[in-house]
Amino acid sequence: MRSLMEACCQLCNHTPATPCSKYLLCRTEGPLCHDNDQCRQQRQRFIREVILPDNSRSQIIVCGGTGCSSSGSANLVDLLNQEISKHGLGDVVQVKRTSCHGFCENGPILHIKPAGVFYTKVKPEDIKELVTSHLINGRIVERLLYQDNSGTVYPYFWDIPFYAGQTRLILRNCGQINPESIADYVAVGGYRSLVKVLQQMSPDEVIEEVTLSGLRGRGGAGFPTGRKWASARKAPGEIKYIICNADEGDPGAFMDRSLLEGDPHAVLEGMLIAGYAVGSTRGYIYCRAEYPLAIQRLKIAIGQAREAGLLGSNILNSGFAFDIVLKEGAGAFVCGEGTALQASIEGLRGMPRVKPPRSTEKGLWEKPTVLNNVETLANIPFLMQMGGTAYGQLGTAKSPGTKIFALSGAVTNPGLVEVPMGLTLREIIFGIGGGIRDGKGFKAVQLGGPSGGCLTEQHLDLPVDFDSLAGAGATIGSGGMVVMAEDTCMVDVARFFLAFTQSESCGKCTPCREGTKRMLEILERICQGEAELKDLEDLERLCRVVKSTSLCGLGQACPNPVISTLKYFRSEFLAHIIEKRCPAGVCSSLVKYSIAANCRGCGLCRKNCPVGAIEGERQQPHTIAEDKCIKCGVCLAQCKFGAVLRL
Numbered sequence: 001m002r003s004l005m006e007a008c009c010q011l012c013n014h015t016p017a018t019p020c021s022k023y024l025l026c027r028t029e030g031p032l033c034h035d036n037d038q039c040r041q042q043r044q045r046f047i048r049e050v051i052l053p054d055n056s057r058s059q060i061i062v063c064g065g066t067g068c069s070s071s072g073s074a075n076l077v078d079l080l081n082q083e084i085s086k087h088g089l090g091d092v093v094q095v096k097r098t099s100c101h102g103f104c105e106n107g108p109i110l111h112i113k114p115a116g117v118f119y120t121k122v123k124p125e126d127i128k129e130l131v132t133s134h135l136i137n138g139r140i141v142e143r144l145l146y147q148d149n150s151g152t153v154y155p156y157f158w159d160i161p162f163y164a165g166q167t168r169l170i171l172r173n174c175g176q177i178n179p180e181s182i183a184d185y186v187a188v189g190g191y192r193s194l195v196k197v198l199q200q201m202s203p204d205e206v207i208e209e210v211t212l213s214g215l216r217g218r219g220g221a222g223f224p225t226g227r228k229w230a231s232a233r234k235a236p237g238e239i240k241y242i243i244c245n246a247d248e249g250d251p252g253a254f255m256d257r258s259l260l261e262g263d264p265h266a267v268l269e270g271m272l273i274a275g276y277a278v279g280s281t282r283g284y285i286y287c288r289a290e291y292p293l294a295i296q297r298l299k300i301a302i303g304q305a306r307e308a309g310l311l312g313s314n315i316l317n318s319g320f321a322f323d324i325v326l327k328e329g330a331g332a333f334v335c336g337e338g339t340a341l342q343a344s345i346e347g348l349r350g351m352p353r354v355k356p357p358r359s360t361e362k363g364l365w366e367k368p369t370v371l372n373n374v375e376t377l378a379n380i381p382f383l384m385q386m387g388g389t390a391y392g393q394l395g396t397a398k399s400p401g402t403k404i405f406a407l408s409g410a411v412t413n414p415g416l417v418e419v420p421m422g423l424t425l426r427e428i429i430f431g432i433g434g435g436i437r438d439g440k441g442f443k444a445v446q447l448g449g450p451s452g453g454c455l456t457e458q459h460l461d462l463p464v465d466f467d468s469l470a471g472a473g474a475t476i477g478s479g480g481m482v483v484m485a486e487d488t489c490m491v492d493v494a495r496f497f498l499a500f501t502q503s504e505s506c507g508k509c510t511p512c513r514e515g516t517k518r519m520l521e522i523l524e525r526i527c528q529g530e531a532e533l534k535d536l537e538d539l540e541r542l543c544r545v546v547k548s549t550s551l552c553g554l555g556q557a558c559p560n561p562v563i564s565t566l567k568y569f570r571s572e573f574l575a576h577i578i579e580k581r582c583p584a585g586v587c588s589s590l591v592k593y594s595i596a597a598n599c600r601g602c603g604l605c606r607k608n609c610p611v612g613a614i615e616g617e618r619q620q621p622h623t624i625a626e627d628k629c630i631k632c633g634v635c636l637a638q639c640k641f642g643a644v645l646r647l
């Protein structure tokens, strides 16, 4: 039985046109309506072939996520298959291409099941050795295993500190199943929550369960999902909509993309359950067009779900009807804001409107609408399966569950990590992330993207949950976590985030349109050493005004990175303004290159300086003409004697 819809025997009365209401459970636990050994064996074969190798068979998982694909993982599948068939191993070894494992820096990744051996940075020329050594002779190829900074080698997936510190519940299928196969999703228990909900629960009971779990939206604001669904259910009107917000505009964020690419059916299942709960028959997924793989996989998943009778009318004979439309967005950050997103779906310019009314009362085409983030929706099948009370025990009391973070920046192990809410920043950055790379010191962590803030060493033991971070002046946001080393200029960081929001402001309201421009001008002047103390006062005043008077969340939150850097790194602002000095040596206008007395006069810097700013005789100390120097840093990189100084 290769297809999910295929009947197993003559007794099976299930057909694609008349789906049996129990057929999904039947695929993995059946036969349910008749007893037949041959049929049961076929079920077991389905599970085994699709997902779970037993001890007599191996499955080689080749990561086919965006990172590993761009470092050449696609070739590995063909090469592996060729070698496997050359050695006659086709019956005992299966090669499967999955999505991202979240550890992209170490890709291409190969994961061999059931043992769980995890190979990193695998090249085409390694394949022959992997097949003969690992598969034929049972010897692990040590040189391809992950090694941490201390030199410890880790043969097994779950022992690697990057994975050992995580709790991968929502990411459980990412990197494990083929995201283009509905059969894979069903074999690991997919769509069971939908069956449970449709067969055993009323819409009110579903909402009660979600409310009981305490789940808060993962799109940034942390709004209680149960409360949002309840208010949409209560809102009068026959037509209601469910929208999946897959815009993901925060720089550096890729949590939602990874879920869509790695487990698209989980998001569809979440939308179906939301639709049933609030009384909606139509869902939209708004996904930015810059995510072509996510869009392709969503299209495949929607097509498969329709074919399996899980989208459309009379789903699983329950009378419930629901279908999903995929809408591609042009990639504007402001279009992630709920009301702007709805305008964009309606074919209008993506601009926010004043709230209230809330979308749950008047949303898409003025109909009651539930707008949820991708990760929020992907939590739903898991939550319904385990029950609201049990889900509420995960994480912290006020922020239950887990959260996926895009850990990036100066950290040793950047990647996608899922942790229970309440883990500390230290546990995430130094435990899972392996600390700061290149032996540098920690300086700050920026959380929550352009709406978030920077925290310092004093916050490392802060639990990561909605309320603790907000108290310290940052937010979880959608899950961006950028780690910064000692050589980062915090004024430059504030400038970077404000430059982003300034260019993304839709321009509808004056405080955001004009205020972000003025704030950016001041930050640029500070970075260039051209600001006065009065500018700092203006900057702080602008932060307050833009925050309190802007129309939408973009303007209201964009001063946060500036406010938090001013709060925790004020001395750096003052050094730029008063001493005309960038303590981190980053702001190029304030940086000066000079040559110290230990110069050997080898002339290497002079030869390589692109503007001829260096002078000197052979074997005599050289000098740099400040007026000609463009501060490219080539001399510093070239000098083998450490004689070039960056001041």
Ligand SMILES: Cc1cc2nc3c(=O)[nH]c(=O)nc-3n(C[C@H](O)[C@H](O)[C@H](O)COP(=O)(O)O)c2cc1C
Residues within 6 Å of the ligand: 216, 217, 218, 219, 220, 221, 222, 223, 225, 245, 246, 247, 248, 249, 250, 333, 334, 335, 336, 337, 338, 339, 371, 372, 373, 374, 376, 377, 478, 552, 553, 554
């Ligand atoms: C400027 C701006 C951009 C936003 N971008 C996103 C986004 O890309 N994805 C998202 O889920 N929420 C985004 N949000 C938050 C949404 O407006 C909304 O709160 C969220 O999608 C609700 O889903 P949740 O309750 O599941 O968190 C953004 C908000 C603002 C103000």
Ligand code: SF4
Residues within 6 Å of the ligand: 334, 352, 504, 505, 506, 507, 508, 509, 510, 512, 513, 550, 551, 552, 553, 554, 555, 556
């Ligand atoms: S706050 Fe900025 S993005 Fe939001 S409506 Fe005003 S101008 Fe547009």
Ligand code: SF4
Residues within 6 Å of the ligand: 595, 598, 599, 600, 601, 602, 603, 604, 605, 606, 621, 622, 638, 639, 640, 641, 642, 643, 644
């Ligand atoms: S490369 Fe170094 S040692 Fe050689 S001339 Fe330049 S500064 Fe002096």
Ligand code: FES
Residues within 6 Å of the ligand: 063, 064, 065, 066, 067, 068, 069, 099, 100, 101, 102, 103, 104, 105, 107, 108, 109
């Ligand atoms: S793409 Fe392979 S680990 Fe991310």
